[in-house]
Amino acid sequence: MQADAAALSARRRGRLRREIPGALALAPTALVVLVVFLGCMLWTVRLSFTSSQLLPRFDFVGFEQFERLLGMGRFIVSAQNLVIFGVLFIAGCLVLGYLLAVFIDQKVRAEGAFRSIFLFPHAMSFVVTGLAWQWLLNPELGLQRLVRSWGWESFTFDWLVDRDMAIYTIVIAAIWQAAGLVMVILLAGLRGVDADLWKAAKIDGIPTWRVYGWIVTPLLKPMIVTAVVLLAISVVKLFDLVVAMTHGGPGIATEVPAKFVMDHLFERNNIGLATACAVMMLITVLAVLAPWLYARTRGGQRT
Amino acid sequence: MNTHPSETVADRTSVASPDTAQGRVAEGRRPQRLTLARIGVYAFLIVSALFFLLPVWVMILTSLKPMEEIRQGTLLALPAAPSLDAWGQAWSGACTGLNCDGIQVGFWNSIRILVPSLVLSVLAGAINGYALSFWRPRGAELMFGILLAGAFIPYQLFIYPLVRMFSVVGLYNSLTGIVIVHVIFGLPVMTLLFRNYYASLPVELFNAARVDGGGFWTILFRIILPMSAPILIVACILQVTGIWNDFLFGLTFAGRENLPMTVQLNNIVNSTQGERLYNVDMAATLLTALVPLVVYFVSGRWFVRGIAAGAVKG
Numbered sequence: 001m002q003a004d005a006a007a008l009s010a011r012r013r014g015r016l017r018r019e020i021p022g023a024l025a026l027a028p029t030a031l032v033v034l035v036v037f038l039g040c041m042l043w044t045v046r047l048s049f050t051s052s053q054l055l056p057r058f059d060f061v062g063f064e065q066f067e068r069l070l071g072m073g074r075f076i077v078s079a080q081n082l083v084i085f086g087v088l089f090i091a092g093c094l095v096l097g098y099l100l101a102v103f104i105d106q107k108v109r110a111e112g113a114f115r116s117i118f119l120f121p122h123a124m125s126f127v128v129t130g131l132a133w134q135w136l137l138n139p140e141l142g143l144q145r146l147v148r149s150w151g152w153e154s155f156t157f158d159w160l161v162d163r164d165m166a167i168y169t170i171v172i173a174a175i176w177q178a179a180g181l182v183m184v185i186l187l188a189g190l191r192g193v194d195a196d197l198w199k200a201a202k203i204d205g206i207p208t209w210r211v212y213g214w215i216v217t218p219l220l221k222p223m224i225v226t227a228v229v230l231l232a233i234s235v236v237k238l239f240d241l242v243v244a245m246t247h248g249g250p251g252i253a254t255e256v257p258a259k260f261v262m263d264h265l266f267e268r269n270n271i272g273l274a275t276a277c278a279v280m281m282l283i284t285v286l287a288v289l290a291p292w293l294y295a296r297t298r299g300g301q302r303t
Numbered sequence: 304m305n306t307h308p309s310e311t312v313a314d315r316t317s318v319a320s321p322d323t324a325q326g327r328v329a330e331g332r333r334p335q336r337l338t339l340a341r342i343g344v345y346a347f348l349i350v351s352a353l354f355f356l357l358p359v360w361v362m363i364l365t366s367l368k369p370m371e372e373i374r375q376g377t378l379l380a381l382p383a384a385p386s387l388d389a390w391g392q393a394w395s396g397a398c399t400g401l402n403c404d405g406i407q408v409g410f411w412n413s414i415r416i417l418v419p420s421l422v423l424s425v426l427a428g429a430i431n432g433y434a435l436s437f438w439r440p441r442g443a444e445l446m447f448g449i450l451l452a453g454a455f456i457p458y459q460l461f462i463y464p465l466v467r468m469f470s471v472v473g474l475y476n477s478l479t480g481i482v483i484v485h486v487i488f489g490l491p492v493m494t495l496l497f498r499n500y501y502a503s504l505p506v507e508l509f510n511a512a513r514v515d516g517g518g519f520w521t522i523l524f525r526i527i528l529p530m531s532a533p534i535l536i537v538a539c540i541l542q543v544t545g546i547w548n549d550f551l552f553g554l555t556f557a558g559r560e561n562l563p564m565t566v567q568l569n570n571i572v573n574s575t576q577g578e579r580l581y582n583v584d585m586a587a588t589l590l591t592a593l594v595p596l597v598v599y600f601v602s603g604r605w606f607v608r609g610i611a612a613g614a615v616k617g
Contacts (some may be wrong), residue, residue, distance in 0.1 A: 021518065022438025033449050036453075104348065122610070125591070127566075128592045141581070148376075236457055239550075244569050258457060278463075
């Protein structure tokens with residue numbers, strides 16, 4: 001008994017000796033997690049239930065800010081834009097990224113060069129992306145003028161300054177920046193497909209496109225899901241690109257929630273409304289993540 | 304540059320079938336149809352490559368032309384007399400508001416922000432990953448889980464309280480402030496990278512060092528860090544491009560004196576009064592893109608490894 005107890009306390013001491021340095025080293029990060037990742041987030045959520053404007057107040061007005069938000073044209077446009085942009089951007093990146101990956105996977109020459117070209121925009125900032133496309137798509141001197149100078153006088157491509165179409169120019173620029181990422185993820189998946197599967201399909205005489213459509217694509221589901229989640233998160237965060245390319249214009253045609261928050265925090269001095277919009281962004285992210293996390297914890301082992 | 308991006312990703316997932324590349328593409332019975340298909344493949348790839356290259360090509364051309372030539376609207380025409388004047392003006396003469404010191408101001412600000420942010424965030428990631436993988440104090444995994452979740456949450460959820468806290472302690476609008484912000488928001492991915500890398504190192508190595516009486520820091524600096532070269536490279540690439548390309552934090556936390564290059568670029572291009580100098584604008588834009596592009600083309604497959612490790616596992 002005594003020996004047991006001694007061994008136990010020795011082991012406990014050993015364990016403590018092992019834990020304390022690690023715990024000390026992790027303490028600053030733990031503090032950041034508590035204060036920033038949890039504290040600041042809860043603070044923001046709390047503020048969204050107050051009537052704060054220029055300065056934070058700590059009263060409680062229930063869902064008043066959210067009701068105001070939902071009654072604001074600017075927010076509604078922002079939310080709609082997020083949906084339009086999100087759907088087209090994710091679909092566009094998936095289609096283009098998948099096609100690029102499949103075509104690159106056909107034992108082509110200069111594969112490395114193609115891959116470098118498709119991925120390099122991903123190394124550039126959204127500000128650079130936005131300014132490049134803003135120049136390319138400006139109607140006076142950009143693509144429209146170029147095509148007209150080729151003799152097609154009535155050619156019109158002025159989406160950038162068209163209220164109804166401007167959001168689609170943001171989609172184009174964003175796909176240009178992010179399609180390479182999807183290509184990389186899916187190409188890794190394609191390279192992981194068992195070679196025997198291809199041999200079997202060849203013996204059975206199944207055309208290549210059908211193998212891709214009916215056998216390979218389902219195999220790539222985990223990669224596709226990962227890509228969709230990543231893209232969806234970046235959709236909610238969309239900010240720099242809009243600021244650089246259109247600054248929310250023409251009018252409020254390309255406003256997005258992330259910009260709504262920043263504008264109302266720092267220019268319009270309406271903290272309550274800004275934080276309410278931030279909470280809406282949080283809810284959107286959670287709605288995207290929840291099914292994914294659920295599927296992962298049910299199907300997977302990794303934390 | 305004959306590095307092959309995504310090679311490592313591919314290698315990792317297809318270890319079991321080294322003949323994948325050979326056993327794949329149908330060398331069908333009808334070579335004629337095959338040739339047509341091959342042409343189609345190359346046509347698609349080349350058209351796509353043109354789409355990806357077009358904006359940068361147009362930017363380069365524009366930056367080399369004088370304004371008279373640009374006003375004629377010949378976007379794709381080669382410059383009659385290429386000149387680097389616009390580049391010079393972008394670097395040292397472009398105006399933001401009343402200051403006409405060029406984009407170089409932003410460049411040096413970005414460097415001053417980047418260096419400490421990079422060193423501190425990579426070091427923090429290494430220490431965290433090492434402590435999480437080998438020392439495993441209780442509760443650490445829970446903390447790590449919350450930290451990772453933080454990577455998914457839009458920054459708009461943290462910004463206002465952070466601004467308040469920073470202004471209380473006098474760090475708002477300062478170089479120190481922006482560096483701290485970069486370190487904080489670099490923590491999730493950096494920690495993840497190093498934790499996953501260290502999880503693949505043999506634990507016996509660590510145990511042997513412990514038996515020899517090595518302490519926390521001794522083992523980290525003498526044994527673990529010297530073995531961490533690959534992951535250090537990946538982490539640096541991720542952070543250099545990430546911090547350089549940041550706009551939101553620079554805009555919010557850096558203050559007028561320290562605005563990074565991206566923010567200054569946006570100010571130069573989008574708040575010009577009077578006629579816009581497109582050649583100068585495009586030169587400034589290319590200059591801002593230069594650092595991440597150099598990192599990208601020099602690092603090649605390492606860049607892809609960073610994306611894969613930082614993104615897919617997130």
